[in-house]
Amino acid sequence: MLKPIKTQKIYEKIVDQIGQLVAEGHLKPGDRLPSERELVERFQVSRASIREAISALEMMGLIEVRSGEGTYIRVVNIDSVVAPLAWMLFIEKDTDLELYEARKILEVQAAGLAAERAEEDEINEMFEALEIMRIDLEHHRLGEEADHHFHYAIARATHNKILFRLMNTISDTMRKTLQSSRSKLYEDHSTPEKLYEEHYLLYEAIKNHDVVRAQKLMLEHLVGVENYLAKYMLSDVE
Structure with missing residues (x-):
């Protein structure tokens, strides 16, 4: 046109x-x-x-x-680049699934970079998040904070400041805008255990510096979560 x-x-x-x-x-x-x-x-x-x-x-x-x-x-500050994005994500409506699409693109690549570049302290940070997730699972808690911390550790392990900020901006926005949807995800009793297993396999791939497997596992994990939330949001509209 x-x-x-x-x-x-x-x-x-x-x-x-x-x-x-x-x-x-x-x-x-x-x-x-x-x-x-x-x-x-x-x-x-x-x-x-x-x-x-x-x-x-x-x-x-x-x-x-x-x-x-x-x-x-001026020296361009990363925050000055990311801040407008955070504001746009906060005020834009009907972008929930688009957020997951963007997250998928960023985090799959991030998993590969983390597998390639992660240092011992960053791998330990992922394991600590997994331990908290396991304890939460045993006590029937949602484990959402541990989940967030695990993905934060992966972002940090990329050693890419821009990617790190972008991932955390999207993640923080999703935590605010999709709080009820994510709570429903964790309320399914089989979900926390499944998520723990997915995260553990991902941790092992990164620890073993297996780039291809880390990317594959991250993609499968995010597609699963995205599909669940898409169904939940659709049923909520109906």
Whole structure:
């Protein structure tokens, strides 16, 4: 379907150019941008357009305006990238199953990276979570916290800060938005034991640095949980 072509504003073109320079490494964190007057001359635009562009870049977190010093390219903080995602996930409706799809993509790859990179303390952290899960199982408790801690340990074992933050953002959002659904999942008496077994097999694969098996087990685990929750949500709607 054809859509109307939107005219790009002058300040947006300036933002695009500066953003491209940063992306290509021509401008690096800590570099000082030319003065407003110099930018006006280089871009051949009005001061108003430059000011709009600077305001937009500052809101995006790409630059920092220091009073009396000038404008500098910022060091991009991972939280400044992830925070808008967390907010979007929180306010968006009807994204529950989409969250599981995204989680599946991230965690299957994460399981492989963890199997490849996990160090002894991270493997021990997974085992500790499993022990808490086992004790919860014996005392007929849900074990949801131990489940969360186990997946947190896998995320940490990837040694990838961006992946770690993304996974935990999605996981934290799911804990808030799907609390009742997940409680139903754990209320099925056979489920906690099945989940424990799945987690234990996954732990062994990561401990043995078996990348392919770790990814396979994680995918099977998440597909099972996703299918159960899809049925529960469907019956809830009906």
